[in-house]
Amino acid sequence: MQTFVQIFKQELVYWFRKPITYLYFVILVALAIQDIYTPTGKGGVSGEIYRNSPLVIYSLLNRYSLWLTFLVITITSNVVNRDYELRLTKFLYALPILKAPYMLGRFLGALCVLFFLSLAIGLGAIISNGYLFSEGLLTGSWHLETYIKGYAIMIFPNLFIFSCFSFALVTLTRNIIPAYIVSVISFLGFLLSSTYLNTNSVIPQLLDPFGTIYLHKTTYLWDSIEQNSSVIPISKLLITNRILWIVLGLGGLIIAITRFNLEYYNKQNSKKEKRSNPLLLFEAPSIIIGFNIKSHFRTSLKLGWFQFRAFIISKIGFVFILIGTAFLIVLTVSFLPKEQLPTTYNLITKTNQVFKFFMYMLLTFLIGEELWKRKRLNISDVFDSYPIPNWVFLNAVLVNVTLLCLLFTILFFLVGITIQSINGYYDYQIGLYTKLLSFTVFADYLLFAILCLFIQVIIRNKYVGIFAVIIYWVGMKLLKNSGFNFSLYHYKYFPNLHYSDINGFGHFWQGYFWFLMFWVTIAGMFLVLGSLFWNRGRKLSILKNNGKYSKIILAIISTLAFFIGGYVYLNIAIWEEFPSEEKSNIIKSNYEKRYKKYENITQPEITSIYLEADIFPEKQKIKAEGKYILKNKAVAAIDTLHVTLDSDVNLSQVRINKKILTPILVDKPCHRYMFAIKPALEPKDSICFQFQIEKQRKGFGTNHFDVVGNGTFIDRGSFMPSILGYSFLPELRDNKIRHEFGLSPKNGTYPTLDRTADLIPLSSSDIVFEAIISTSERQTALTKGQLINTWKKDNRNYFHYKTKKTTSKEYALFSGEYQVEKSIFKLDSTQTVNLEILYNGNHKANVDEMMRAVKETLAYCHKNFGNYHSESLKLVEVPGFRPGARSFPQTIALFEKPGFTYSNTRENKNLPFFIVAHETAHQWFGSQGLVRQPVKGANMVNETLAQYAALMVLKQKYGMEEVRKWLKFSMKSYAKGHVNNLKEVPLKQVENENYIYYDKGALAMFALQEYIGEEKVNKAVSECIQKNLGHYTNSMHLISSFKAEAPEAIKQKITELFEKVVVYDNSIKKAKAKFKNTNKYELTLDLDAHKYDRNKSGIELEFTEGITIEVETKGGVEMFKVLVSNGINSLVMPLKDEPLKIFLDPNFVFLDKNLDDNTLVVTVEGE
Template sequence: MFKAVFLFELRFWLRSRLLYSLLLTTTAIMFLSMATEIIRFRAADGGQIRNSPYTIQFCYQFITSFGFLIFASFPIAAASRDHTYQMSEIIFTTSVSRLSWLLGRFAAAGFTALIPLGGISIGIMSGSIMPWNDPSQFVAISWPAHLLGLTAIAVPNVLFIATIAFVISLRVPKDVFVYITLATLWFSIDLGSDLLRHRDHTFLAAMLDPFGSVAVSHQTRYWTAAEYRADYFTLTGYLLWNRLFWSLFSAVILTLGCRRFRFTLRSSRLSTTTVGSSPAYDLIPAARADTAVPVFPSRTRQFLKLTAFEFRSAVCGPLFIILSGFVLQTLAFPLFQHEPGYGQQSLPVTSAIVTVIGDRCRFPALTFIIVAAGMLVHRERDCRIHEIISTLPHPDWLFGCGRLLAMTLAVAAMLTTAAIMGVASQLVRGFTQLQPEVYIVSLLGVELLQCFVLAVLIFTIQIFTPGKVHGYLLAFSIQMISTYISERLANRSGVISILHQQYPIYSDFYGFAPYASGMIAFSTWSLLLCAVLCLLISLLWQRGNDTGLLARLREARHRLRGRTAVAAAVTCGTTLIYGVWLHTTVSNYWDPHNLPADTAANYETRFRTRFENSPQPRITDLRYEVDLYPQQRSVRIRSSQTLQNKDTAPQADILVNLPAGLQHSVRIEQANLLLDLPALRAQVWRIEPPLLPGDSIRMDCTSSYEAPALELQLEFRNLVQNGLTLTDFSPDIGYQPDRELQDGQERGKRGLPEPRPLPSLNPKSLTDRKNHRSSADSDLVTMETVVSTESDQVAIAPGRLLRSWKQQNRQYFHYRLDPPTLKAPMVLSARLKVARDVCDGITTEVWYHPEHEWNVPSMMHGLHSALRYGIQNFGPYQFDFARVVEFPRYYDWLAAVAFPGTMPYSESGGFITDIRSPGAFEKAFFIVAHEVAHQWWAYQVIGADMEGSKLLSETLAEYTAMMVMEREFGPEMVRRHLAVALQSYLAGRGRETRAEHPLSRVRPDQNYLSYYKGSLVMYHLRHLIGEEKINVALRRLLKKFAGKGPPYPVSTDLIDELKAETPAEYHAILDDLFNHIILFSNKITSCSIRQLAPGRQQITLQIECRKLESDEKGTEREVPFEQAIEIGAFTAAGDHRKYGEALYRKMHQLKSGTNTVVFETAEIPDNVAVDPFFMLIDRNIADNVITPSVDR
């Protein structure tokens, strides 16, 4: 009987158009991802090899994970078909057995759900052989990757999806609630897995994830780029256990579901009343011939009653309750849970709370809108009462507009509930600065408006479709297409720029002020478009039996008359006029001849050959007069630069590069303008007569910017009413390689060669050592800045404040920077408070927003500690001032930056970081110490413009910050930093798209090397030779290069100084640390304890050791080694510590292969570890630690 049912069902599904549509769609997506640029699956290797084995498996996992609702449609339909078509009475009276009937249907539906997945392999293999493909982006077909992707990923995933969907459908009569339950279950599992993973419960997180993504991530987390391009993940470790567990779980659930199902008629316990599913007959009064009722009041009452009824039905319906519960569930952890981590959790300020709420509510709100819109538009027809409702006396717009408003109010109720939860979390966590206006504007303003616009669009789509399922598919497709278009064409069309407003970034400095005009304009435009669509909804609303689109279009012509026609003309005309005005007024217009890629290519084409190797005058002195008008978001800058010929030959032609976005007027002494190209922001001047060696001339430049009255996309986010910041606002001299087009494919389209690499590390190349990394047009400069701003603000610039005064209701500040240092112009204007102190004769200041005083003591502590450490261990501090200045959160990725003596620190980078709990990582302290360290490692010693320059700046700044933190908080705090550094370095290797360099040759874009590997290397070296010897080497480096011009130092200068302080037996290790890519694999295979006597425990370890050397592409080979490695034994951990008290710590000589280590302790340890504090770079530190077993 099972075979008969299975074959019957399979034949049924093989006739389904949905099956072949999904197969064709999957094949097309995969084909396009291989053969075109329309779709790209960028795996961890950056997408360089399109059909890599990992990418193949990733595609199987991605499609089965995020397309689970599509694959669930087959078992859902199989389980509910009898109930839907009212065939249950007939089927239940036949002689077919229950298990045969259920299992046959399930097996056929599950097998059918697997068929579309064949399109993944078909599309990948067919797309990979297209003749226009770049052969360098493809490898040979990896059959094991296809086989494992199908069997290890797709089959268990589809089995789980089909089982859950089938069993739920057997119990729940409504398909929509099955889909909602599946979506909620999926997100709940994903949330729980994510929370466990962030709490370092990786195994539990991997087991909780039914799709295996966490297990795959764990297996590949430290893969190199070479492994991502050539290897595939295997069915081992966490992934094997995950697949076995969820396959067994699916079998158990299917067995229980089938056993509990009865071949009897079922009555639904779930109310069939959904979102407004009971028609409101009493809301439409019957017509009475003897009563004259004013039309407008009657229609208004109808509209309000219908809206109120639909709103009550929505918020009391299962759809809203399930999704709202999901929102509250997902908000519970991020809002209420506080864990002292690596400085990542912020204080519960309203801006942070609102951001979390917006992110967590967006998907549930979207789901509610899409599902509810289909149910509301097609409700009467689904209930087969459309003919009755159509005869009732109500206007055509009543049901559409009333239900649309009710649905929007329901979303507002969901957002309000989330906002109340946000306020509660603030109060529970002891935070009382609630800022209700931020909740209102962000959630009930910006978010709700977006939801309303989306609701109108979805309603309109449903109006045009014959059924809600078709509307769901069309809405999903349009959403995907619009996302794709907005990502790729957002800056290429004036229309697109009008349709896509920049999301406002709230700051306590300026609120929403910079975005206000754009928000109002965009909201008006959106509401007008919605009015037009609402008019269309009213005209096409289905009444009667004419459901065809053409019939309803003909009916719409009859409806469009009288007052309706006047309203339509006024609405459409107003929208058209406003749209034209907005398109011509908005500043974000599209210039098809001035795209960023074209500008970069044209710059390189016109000037590289002529000026790349042409000596240019060097800037030696800078004078600025800056007038800031924060309320108008405008600036005026007058700069004067002294240019000196430091070459041995006369110089005639000068290339001047102008800052973007400003209007400029340039004048150069004894020079004539030869070429002015505003589109390229470049001018060519000729000095007559040529500038002789040693001579100087002056260049004056007046620059200005006035923000337009209306901006939908802010051109300068940093020009704000409070917290205005300007950097890099003066012209640069000479050819600027950083302005070249970097994208290799875009260069190829324009006939340009491969991107020019940074000059290779070559200590003997004096040509490459004549420029430092910070700027190619200057060495050390003197700088003076006079800044004026509004009377209630303070202006800050690098340098000592000479004087300040008030004139014509404006504040003036005069700063001078000496001794000479790097060219780094910056001005900031804001309403700030200041905390002042003195440290070793240096005036220290922390300027901060008046409401952000929480972490100011920690920052002042970090400022003083870093200054004292630097002065004591490196040498004199250049200035007699050191200041930290808070600036708004324009960009969340920018935490802090160092200028000479002045260190701007982002509002979101540390001022609102929550460090109240004991054991919390002192992030504010650490970042301040890092930026103070740059006053030595950047502004006194700056690397030459070649590979390895960031070793002399970022790596040494990280080392300094670690030493300062260890001195103030102990080694445990630094070890937490090193744990994060190890994970970040190993993960960064897999994301490398070009080549991983040794630390001595680090590129400027390799932060995972300069910051994270640099931290590990310097701490390891400190562990070997001691902090004092490293600092002696650094003092010599400073003495040799500080305050001097070219030739600038390179990484080998530092390594040579360190080598001079390193004992000979560690020279090989020093070479490995800086000049090679070395990894270790140390594993304790066994640990036994034998009690020799009371208070004497003998511990025997078996340790497997391997040393791996990697090339720049990530290919590794094992090399023999013999090296001293630390062995430790510890008591149980506690108080946020990795280990407890150390019972034993000693270096042991270990070599490749199996090592036996025997030592004694006074008591039985809870943990024994090899390299316990990860001095060595080990990809699996979990097996470095073991809990010993006691021999009795």
């Protein structure tokens, strides 16, 4: 015991005397403070969640328990190898000490040091939420229990478990690499754990050493109140998980102690020392051929090849390659969305988002080992005495890691091709593989490797160097989140290299290329500096004997970096303004302060639009001449014209009635121009407003998505002037930021819904539209209206469009090389519609399905909601830079990813169908038909109704099975969306919360048609359209129409669905069936039912309602409708066949908090 105590104390003294221990502690405190304090920190959650809420603290501790495993390796490997590296083993192990006290003293001493360092995380969290840092932050009361539980169930057990594994592996192998492998596997498991977050099986939760899956499964449906107040429950499953892994860790530790033999180890060391001959590590002819640069370079290549070959043929190298390959396969299969085709771009970008962390870890460990291997083998003095420049050794390591990066890049290619082939996708796009893997994957790995190499050379300590690299990973991300996000501050930052099949890389390649060139020069500087700082001999010798050309090369590379960096800076910060949140807030504040006074000013309305636009795809440029007919529909004269225009657009040659005007105010940052109208525009009079505009890509155009090389899509608001006194949309929304700028608090984005009964006339609702659009010789230009004529002039194509009927002012321009699918669809005996789908030639797979969706939706909406307003409808594919879809009168922009690249399998066939049905329904619910009033609840009018129409069309075409898939998806999305919002608004007041107007909206509308019938819902919507023609519609108009069609008993349910936030928590607790003599079965089940009002602090409501139960039997499906009330409801039901499974509320009529407990397998008992 005395020996144990002495060794234990000695270990503690050793570590607490080292400055690095306190440096680790300070760094961890700083990282925790930064993690909590930054706007996007908060432990991985968002919304109105307290920064010191229990869940935030648990998430923080869970996340850092992973990063601490790397520190575990650093400290435990030092404990094990320290005596060996200091060559003290012969003396120390010859002393009369027992191995158990010796090993346990060392191990527990290291473990206590790790426990001490882990306290830095909790201290950082406390400081960041304390008085000094908490001003203006959303913080709640301090919970000591949170920290105690977090350390007791996460930090301390995880440190113990991985310390046992690391200590055992290094002890038994005398090699740190196996510990690295365990750490890598653990890290990969942590990354892959998200694959199992939605499974109900307990096995993944038991096999997860970090407790991440348990934490998620326990808390993912917690609402904001629970997140801010509830502590993690200690369940039997969690205790079992902790005991399981602690026992495994103890087992590893016991094996290490029992198999460790002091006498045997000394004998083995003696044998190794006798056998070891540093000169035999390399073949003599490969070392020195001459003393010129050519021979030195050849030597570095051979040394690098030797190091690489030694690694890949070693057992450790083989294991790393095997793990990497397996991880690539698992990632590719797991992370590539099943609903999308396994295209080359999707496969590489999605897989590499996670796989790069494996490569970072491998390179971090390998470079640390390679640089310090000669020190560990005590042969560094021999190598340092060679007449070889420093750069030879450095370059050898660089060759080694370059070949390793190349090897895994090739593996990436082979795995990708294999996975695509297995999935029946044979459009490999080898050229795209080559470009992406070379310039985004391989280049990224190599640049990171050079940084690791530089850090190891500068720091001159393997373990501290590895820890410094890890700090770089975490710290740079946190700094970026805290606002330190300018591109050139972040080594290895690249702008998004957007790719689409229709546009390729387009102009985005230019910016990526120059960033790559800049980082290559910076990496070159790192390499030259590394050779200058390379340490040889026993003393640190900097900038001595490092070659007469090194400083010259450094000067040349630095000059290149300066000029390339300057060119990049000009492009991203001068020509194209770098997006800055602070600058954006200033502009928004100025806009509101300067122009809020014009909020209610009267402006003339547009009655006619004539446009001549020239699109230059190769220059990413558009020029246009426009003409508006403006009419004063007010009762007073108008003497000032307020024009709003995007700041990227140049406005010139402004005329009113052909007279050139000079603006009386120009405020481009606030998108504002003002012109005096002389003489004033009298009521009912009109003027002709003419102008010229030009918009062209600036700089690299990293945020320029509208006019592109192929697939231009630019909407009216992005390039055309609007006549508008004031808009509330650009206003600052965060009340904390508003207070900083001296603005009054704001309740949401939209104005309050306070005039529910008023019918407000539409602004510019009926206009005449005409446009002549030119584009490049190989492309087709489109907009709304009928194509009148087309011609060619000066190697350009011209297209003339004109609407036959008046339409809304919304429109977009398109230009690209398209394949066209045409069809003429007869709506009724009096109306036919010309349908066109314009798409990339390689995306034919889903076009027929899309055409069916258009026809089905047109027919359904035309029948139930009124006549279609035009003679044509065009669906145009555009590049998938911004996933989604947008509907305009007579035209629909379908981005590449939502529909055209979805897998056209039986399982997913409804995805493109539903998307197209939704966008087609917007022809009735959007800019035509029901036009939303810009107040709270606006998105219920257009988005929720479009969701409803798409569900009904899907039901009509494919039946309830497909509809249930969407409803289930919507229910889960709604439950997750609510989690991060402190107070959910009802549908009637929804603003930009898509989980409400999309997901809850679809569920509420489907439930409504279950209650009152599809026919009555459609009648209510149709009557609302007719009543509001020519006027804005708000959510209360729609709800009033629903209630008018509903019986009295259902009106309260409508109120709960649309005007309140009412949810249920229903579950099946028990289900047993018993066989009867009459060849029938009797089913007994217990249902637990609860109903809550979320806007009243989750208060439980009393209720008695009917709910549907579906029983799957061997003979088919049997349905029951039963009454349930609060609490446990015991039910007995007769069945015709043997039951297999029960589904509670199969049509998702009740807004249920948790669907996982709505299904249960029936236990069948015999007689």
